[in-house]
Amino acid sequence: MWTPGRMSNAKSWLGLGMSLYFWGLMDLTTTVLSGTPTPPGKLEALLPDKPQSHLRIKRSWVWNQFFVLEEYTGTDPLYVGKLHSDMDRGDGSIKYILSGEGAGVVFTIDDTTGDIHAIQRLDREERAQYTLRAQALDRRTGRPMEPESEFIIKIQDINDNEPKFLDGPYVATVPEMSPVGTSVIQVTATDADDPTYGNSARVVYSILQGQPYFSVDSKTGVIRTALMNMDREAKEYYEVIIQAKDMGGQLGGLAGTTTVNITLSDVNDNPPRFPQKHYQMSVLESAPVSSTVGRVFAKDLDEGINAEMKYTIVDGDGADAFDINTDPNFQVGIITVKKPLSFESKKSYTLKVEGANPHLEMRFLNLGPFQDTTTVHISVEDVDEPPIFEPGFYFVEVPEDVAIGTTIQIISAKDPDVTNNSIRYSIDRSSDPGRFFYVDITTGALMTARPLDREEFSWHNITVLAMEMNNPSQVGSVSVTIKVLDVNDNAPEFPRFYEAFVCENAKAGQLIQTVSAVDQDDPHNGQHFHYSLAPEAANNPNFTVRDNQDNTARILTRRSGFGQQEQSVFYLPILIADSGQPVLSSTGTLTIQVCSCDDDGQVLSCSPEAYMLPVSLSRGALIAILACIFVLLVHIFKTKGIKQHSTQKWTDTKAI
CATH class of the missing domain: 2.60.40.60 (Cadherins)
Structure with missing residues (x-):
């Protein structure tokens, strides 16, 4: 209905006025007196089938909107409202036209009366409103009687959607033995109905299955533990069913459910126990x-x-x-x-x-x-074990001059088993390829089988075997290390052939050679050699031996003046003795040649028949020889020049 107080709004909507029709559900608080005149030139939206007198309208209505309930299931078209122009005299000269969203498909209009009907079932959750346009035309000329006006048809919600848990089913875990009231998980249900209208979308939660173990907050959907000392070892898995009901949980509300699978996680609340003591x-x-x-x-x-x-x-x-x-x-x-x-x-x-x-x-x-x-x-x-040697290793020292067949060690083994079988001994021949030793088969006495020579083999490592008489497969072994000890059985001797020379002009007491010796023995306190002339040369008038007391000796001349023509070679026997027990000695011969030498003692010749220059000359001798050769050459060249000059002079005289 149109009133003077809404004149400014009517101008913006080009004169189309609309009423709100709630099918008897409106809060009618304002009375509209009958007979209120309608301003000229305006379309009027009238409430359906209601007299114009004593009509009460909700204060908060929007003048350019229609409201229609969703989900109408009747067989006839659903009446939405009426459009009316103040120029319509009821003679059918005005034609009403509807256009815009859903016009002709969802909504129709009686072009004579202006009645609007919905011809399809409406679903607010699918579409909440439609925007349409209306026009009043002169039916005869088609001329617009009113400017085109726009209005909205809003779909009024009814409670036709139950709450749904979009994230369900849920899985949650809570530690066993948790205190009562421990939060487990929060579930949330959504309702597609209009939350701004009535209680259709107001959801209340309740627990259908899972008591008395769990509870749910009716407003928030938070699930909490409700029983003390829940034990995982007694019950580990729980299936809780939560219901969400709209209409604030009132009778007639729609409900949806979800499942929450809750597992009690383990805590260390059980001590270990041995099933067997x-x-x-x-x-x-x-x-x-x-x-x-x-x-x-x-x-x-x-x-x-x-x-x-x-x-x-x-x-x-x-x-x-x-x-x-x-x-x-x-x-x-x-x-x-x-x-x-x-x-x-x-x-x-x-x-x-x-x-x-x-x-x-x-x-x-x-x-x-x-x-x-x-x-x-x-x-x-008990198991049958091989014989065991006691001790588990043998170390034996034996002198190298030990007699063949001498027992150097008793090897002992025994059967560790209670039966205590008899033992037979032998030597692993791969450890004694030279067969220097043998062992008594019954007593284990280890003896020498060949002469020992420390200078040839100073160590022997042999393996002695012990075998059970009643079970030859049970064989034990032990290592025996034998150290051959040195005895003084080698005389000292010169390590090489010694040859020296003495100058013919040598003086008495002159050193001509230093000698040393070697000994294959290895005495504990080291080698100590003594040098002297052999007995047969003890009174040698030409040479003598001086012991240096450091295992070496000097050979000195005993007189001065030697001549190659008299004796060109001397053979000097030298006695070398060690300090062992017993003392061993040998005689070594020093060969001494008599040589002619220069004043510096450099050898010129060691043979009286030699005419060649000595291989080794002193610097003075070489200079002297070269000087003589030079003087001789000068003399030769000078003589030859004189002869040539005399011959030439004689030839010239003859020519004259």
């Missing part, structure tokens, strides 16, 4: 170190890091013979051999093993100690 195990005495004896297992109802275990040996007489390690994959304790075992020495052991959680939670310590113990009995089983 006693374990019985056995191991062969021949088991190598680090080999496995057996396994123990402490069961823990927790999982993951909370079920991790650490095993230790806390008591027992086998703590030094066995060890225990934790298998991190299966959380079992693996008992292993720590040192060699012997059935004959100890036949059984007892271990007290503890299994404990290394990762503890302080709030659960009151549940008891998080460790448990068990007793392990280990029996050592």
Whole structure:
């Protein structure tokens, strides 16, 4: 309906006025008196089928809007409202035309009465409003009686959509033993209905399944724990069903549900327990170190890091013979051999093993100690073992002049088994290819079989075998290292042939040679040689020997003046003696040639028949010789020149 107070708004909408029609649901608070005149030249939007007198209109209505309820299911077209021009006299001369969104498809208008109907089912969630245009034409001439006006038809919401959980189903985790009220997860339901109109979209949450373990906040959808001390080991998985209902949860509201799968995560609230308080195990005495004896297992109802275990040996007489390690994959304790075992020495052991959680939670310590113990009995089983030598290594020193067949060591072995079988001894011949030794088959006496020579082999490393008489496959072995000790059985001698010379003009006491000696022996205190003339040359008038007391000796002339023509070579026998017991000695000969020398002692010739210049001359001798040659050449050339001059002069005279 049009009123004077809305004149300014009417101008902007080109004279199209519209009423709000709520099918009896409007809050009518204002009375419009009948007989109110309609301004000329305006289209009027009238409420359907309502008299113009005593009509009450909602204060907040928008004058250019129609409202129509969605989801109409009747068979007849749904009446929306009426358009009316004040120029319409009811004689059918005015024709109403509708255009815009949905015109002719969704909405139709009676071109005579101006009644608007919806001819399709409307869904607000699909489309909330339509914008249309209306015009009044002169039916006869087609001339517009009113300017075209625009108006809106809004689809009025009804509660036709239930709440939906778009993110469901949900998966959540909460630690076991959590306090009551611990937040688990928040679920959210959405309602496609209009949240601004009524309670159609106001959602209230409730729990249909999952009590008394969990609760849900009716407004926020936050799920919380509702029961104390929920134990994962008793029940781990929970299926909770949450309902969301619109209309604020009132009767007649629509509802939707979702599933929340809640898992209790583990905390360390269970101590480990050994299912057996006693374990019985056995191991062969021949088991190598680090080999496995057996396994123990402490069961823990927790999982993951909370079920991790650490095993230790806390008591027992086998703590030094066995060890225990934790298998991190299966959380079992693996008992292993720590040192060699012997059935004959100890036949059984007892271990007290503890299994404990290394990762503890302080709030659960009151549940008891998080460790448990068990007793392990280990029996050592006998095996047939090879003979054992005592000691396990032999070192023998023997002089090299020991007589053949001398016992140098008693080798001893025994059967470690209770049966104590008889032993037979032998030498591994690959360790003694020269067969210098042999061993008595029954007594184990190790003896020499050949003469020993330290200067040839100073060390021998042989392997002695011990075999059980009743079981030849059981063979033990031991290494015997033999050091051959030196005895003084080699005389000292010159290391090479010594040859010296003496000048004819040598003086008495002149050094002509220094000699040294070698000895194949190796005395403990080192070599000490003594030099002297051999007995047959003790009174030699030509040369003498001076011992330097440092294992060398000097050969000196005893007189002056030697002549090649008299004696060109001397042979001087020198006696060399060691300091061993007994003293051994040898005679070495020094060959001495008599040579002619210059004034500086340089040898010119060592043979009386030699006419050639000596190989080695002094610088003065060479200069003298070269000077003589030079003088001789000058003399020759000078004589030759004189002869040529005389001949030429004689020839010239003859020519004259």
